[in-house]
Amino acid sequence: MPRGSSPKRERQYEHIKESLQERGRDEDTAEEIAARTVNKERARHGESRTASRSSLDDISSSRRGGLHSHAGPQGPTRDQLYNEARQRNIKGRSTMNKEQLAEALGR
Structure with a gap:
């Protein structure tokens, strides 16, 4: 997580990471997915300095729930x-x- 992120985002990151590990993902993959998800949410809510167009225009990570996942x-x-x-x-x-x-x- 980037320095200065809120405690809420830290908890969100840990929750996502732990959930993915419980579902069988290895730690590195779980960390990457959790970081990407939280960073996208930060961008959507104006908490980051920069944001990609897909982060702002795509449906939110929490709403999507894997609909657009590669698998x-x-x-x-x-x-x-x-x-x-x-x-x-x-x-x-x-x-x-x-x-x-x-x-x-x-x-």
């Missing part, structure tokens, strides 16, 4: 695939649909 029935959203394609510098990504983006990313 979910439909997999990641088109925006999530697009952001990954942008990070990998895949050409023509702006005109691709969800299926094309997934194929370009090798999924």
Whole structure:
């Protein structure tokens, strides 16, 4: 957790981490998911200096409940695939649909 985060966010982080470990995730993965979730919530509530567009526009982590997780029935959203394609510098990504983006990313 970043320095200066509220006690509420610290408790939220620990709760998420412990829940994930109880469900069989290893400690490193649980820590990463918990940190990402809490950081997204901080961004949505204006508690962080910067926030990505997907952090602000996507449904909240608590509401989503795994709907957009990579292991979910439909997999990641088109925006999530697009952001990954942008990070990998895949050409023509702006005109691709969800299926094309997934194929370009090798999924």
